[in-house]
Structure formats: structure tokens, C-alpha cells
Amino acid sequence: MTTAATPEKIFNIGFGFWSSKVLLSAVELGVFTELAKGPLDLASLAHRIGLHDRAARDFLDALVALKLLDRGDGLYSNSAETDLFLDRAKPSYIGGLLEMANTRLYSAWGALTEALKTGKPQNESKDSGDLFAALYADPNRLRSFLAAMSGVSAGAAQAIAAKFPWKERKSFVDVGAAQGMVTVTLARSYPHLAGTGFDLPQVQPVFEEFAGKSGVLDRVVFRGGNFFADPLPTADVIIMGHILHDWDLTQKRMLLAKAYDALPKGGALIVYEAIIDDERRQNAFGLLMSLNMLIETSGGFDFTGADCQAWMREAGFAETRVEPLVGPDSMVIGVK
Numbered sequence: 001m002t003t004a005a006t007p008e009k010i011f012n013i014g015f016g017f018w019s020s021k022v023l024l025s026a027v028e029l030g031v032f033t034e035l036a037k038g039p040l041d042l043a044s045l046a047h048r049i050g051l052h053d054r055a056a057r058d059f060l061d062a063l064v065a066l067k068l069l070d071r072g073d074g075l076y077s078n079s080a081e082t083d084l085f086l087d088r089a090k091p092s093y094i095g096g097l098l099e100m101a102n103t104r105l106y107s108a109w110g111a112l113t114e115a116l117k118t119g120k121p122q123n124e125s126k127d128s129g130d131l132f133a134a135l136y137a138d139p140n141r142l143r144s145f146l147a148a149m150s151g152v153s154a155g156a157a158q159a160i161a162a163k164f165p166w167k168e169r170k171s172f173v174d175v176g177a178a179q180g181m182v183t184v185t186l187a188r189s190y191p192h193l194a195g196t197g198f199d200l201p202q203v204q205p206v207f208e209e210f211a212g213k214s215g216v217l218d219r220v221v222f223r224g225g226n227f228f229a230d231p232l233p234t235a236d237v238i239i240m241g242h243i244l245h246d247w248d249l250t251q252k253r254m255l256l257a258k259a260y261d262a263l264p265k266g267g268a269l270i271v272y273e274a275i276i277d278d279e280r281r282q283n284a285f286g287l288l289m290s291l292n293m294l295i296e297t298s299g300g301f302d303f304t305g306a307d308c309q310a311w312m313r314e315a316g317f318a319e320t321r322v323e324p325l326v327g328p329d330s331m332v333i334g335v336k
């Protein structure tokens with residue numbers, strides 16, 4: 001018996017922006033941070049986060065229906081996940097990524113059709129084409145972008161710590177380290193490792209503050225530089241997380257060649273991203289991430305494991321493999 005077609009999936013996807021924006025506004029308003037202090041009734045919560053009477057009940061009950069809040073005996077409380085991940089007071093907070101989605105990507109994605117027709121970015125770099133110069137011109141935007149990167153790489157950082165044979169290695173460089181989520185996670189997991197965070201010089205204070213709070217600044221250093229103009233620091237392992245997808249194919253190849261040059265024989269390069277499946281039909285997040293690169297950058301795009309392994313081989317890497325990390329993320333490993 002064939003199942004009758006229904007429009008449900010079409011409507012769910014078509015109106016996905018309703019639930020997306022409800023979550024993003026809830027993070028912006030601090031709903032989950034307030035409720036992490038204890039359950040609250042409608043009037044008290046609405047007052048604390050500044051909701052209008054007309055909006056409060058529907059907004060909060062929508063969050064209940066979306067399973068982001070619970071409600072019992074007239075009191076709202078966080079779900080287990082929102083309490084862990086969206087309370088700004090906890091170190092496990094990943095809302096920086098959603099804050100960036102709310103303040104930057106939500107409006108930029110409104111111009112997706114224009115990006116699809118022109119191939120041009122639709123964000124702050126629309127006129128200049130230089131994403132990082134546009135982002136880092138404003139110190140607040142610099143900070144919030146780097147914090148957002150911690151949200152996007154926190155799960156992958158744990159998985160890279162668990163799945164790569166670090167006991168055999170002594171040092172690593174995290175190229176484009178941002179706030180330092182991967183650098184810090186590895187240093188905390190393996191006291192024998194010496195780590196370097198390499199990034200643009202403007203990133204240094206934000207990196208050092210984060211590494212300092214995490215208690216690893218004695219084993220982790222920051223090196224400022226420009227990975228197009230300068231050689232990469234040498235180490236047993238070079239990590240590039242969400243770096244290659246920012247750039248066009250010529251630039252990707254150049255960065256892979258620089259990583260090869262900076263590694264000793266037997267050294268390893270780890271590229272982690274939302275690697276697209278080779279058939280390009282399963283990893284929807286990876287494909288949407290690539291469209292996000294269309295919106296955000298002048299020539300960036302995401303890629304499959306087969307693509308990345310072929311570029312690594314061209315750069316001279318002798319062995320390559322792909323290993324899944326967590327959710328949509330995988331790492332591609334090249335050994336020199």
C-alpha cells in the first residue's frame with residue numbers, strides 16, 4: 001500500500017523560521033538564563049525578561065510546545081538541554097553561536113535568493129568581500145564571533161580529543177584557533193601536549209582570556225599571524241577547523257600546502273568541518289553550511305571527504321582517512 005502524500009514536511013520546512021526565531025529571541029532575551037535560577041510563573045518571568053502582556057503567554061507556551069521549556073503547576077522551567085547549554089552562567093553555554101545566528105545570519109539569510117543569483121556575500125562584507133576585516137572592525141563583533149566559534153566547535157573538540165591518538169604526539173597548532181575551544185580542550189585532556197593557537201593578531205586577548213579562565217595558559221601559547229602571508233608554526237599535528245570552508249579552491253590548496261610544509265615527516269593534519277557525504281545527499285547540515293559560506297564569504301564552500309582527501313594527496317600527504325566526529329562533523333586526517 002502506498003502512503004498518501006501530505007504537505008506536512010513542506011510546511012514544516014517552509015515555516016521552520018518561526019520556531020528558529022522563537023528560539024533565537026529566547027536566547028537574546030535570556031529566558032533560559034533566568035529560568036536556570038529557578039522556575040517562575042508567567043507574570044514573574046515576563047516581567048524579568050521584559051515581555052509585553054500580549055506576547056508573553058504565547059511566546060513561552062510556544063517554547064513549551066517546542067520542548068525547550070517545561071511547564072507544571074503554572075511554573076515554567078528549562079528542559080534538561082536548555083538548562084545545560086543555554087544558561088549564560090554555565091561553562092557549557094553554546095548560545096554564542098545562536099546569538100550570532102540571531103544578530104547576523106538571520107537577516108543575511110533573508111537575502112539568500114540574491115546570493116543564489118549573484119554568487120555574492122550578503123553580510124557585512126557585501127561591499128568589501130573581506131569577511132574577517134569587516135567582522136573584526138568592531139571589537140564587540142570580534143568577541144561575539146569568536147565566542148560563537150566555540151559553540152560551533154565544542155562537540156567536535158571533545159570528539160577530536162577522544163578519537164585521535166594524541167598519546168603518540170607531543171605538540172599541536174590549532175590554525176585559526178578563534179577563542180581556543182579546540183586548543184583548550186586538547187590541553188585539558190592531555191597534560192603532556194604543548195598547544196599553539198595561531199590566529200590573526202586581533203584575536204590574542206580573547207584567546208588568552210579564554211585559555212586563562214580554563215587554567216591552561218601555562219601549556220598553551222598564542223601566535224599571531226596571517227596564514228596567507230606567513231608560514232604556519234611547526235608541530236607534530238596541525239589542526240584546521242572550519243578554516244578551509246571559508247576560502248576558494250586555490251586558497252584551500254595553498255593552506256594545505258602550507259600545512260604540509262610545516263609538518264615533520266609522519267606529522268598529521270586534521271581538517272574538521274561539517275564534511276559533506278561523498279554522494280552529497282545525506283549531510284543536509286553540511287550542504288546548508290556551504291550555502292552559509294555563500295552568504296558569508298567571497299569564494300568559500302564546504303566539501304566532501306573525498307574532495308578533501310584528493311586535495312591532501314595533491315599536497316603530498318601519503319595517507320589520508322575520514323573519521324566521523326559528532327553530529328554532522330567529521331575529521332579528515334592526512335599524514336605526511
Ligand SMILES: C[S@@+](CC[C@H](N)C(=O)[O-])C[C@H]1O[C@@H](n2cnc3c(N)ncnc32)[C@H](O)[C@@H]1O
Nearest residue numbers: 149153176177178199200225226227228241242
Ligand atoms: C570560521 S573561524 C573557525 C574557528 C575555529 N577553528 C573553529 O573551528 O571554531 C575562522 C578563523 O580563522 C581566522 N582567520 C581568518 N583569516 C585568517 C588569516 N588570514 N590568518 C590567520 N587566521 C585567520 C579567524 O580569525 C577565525 O578565528
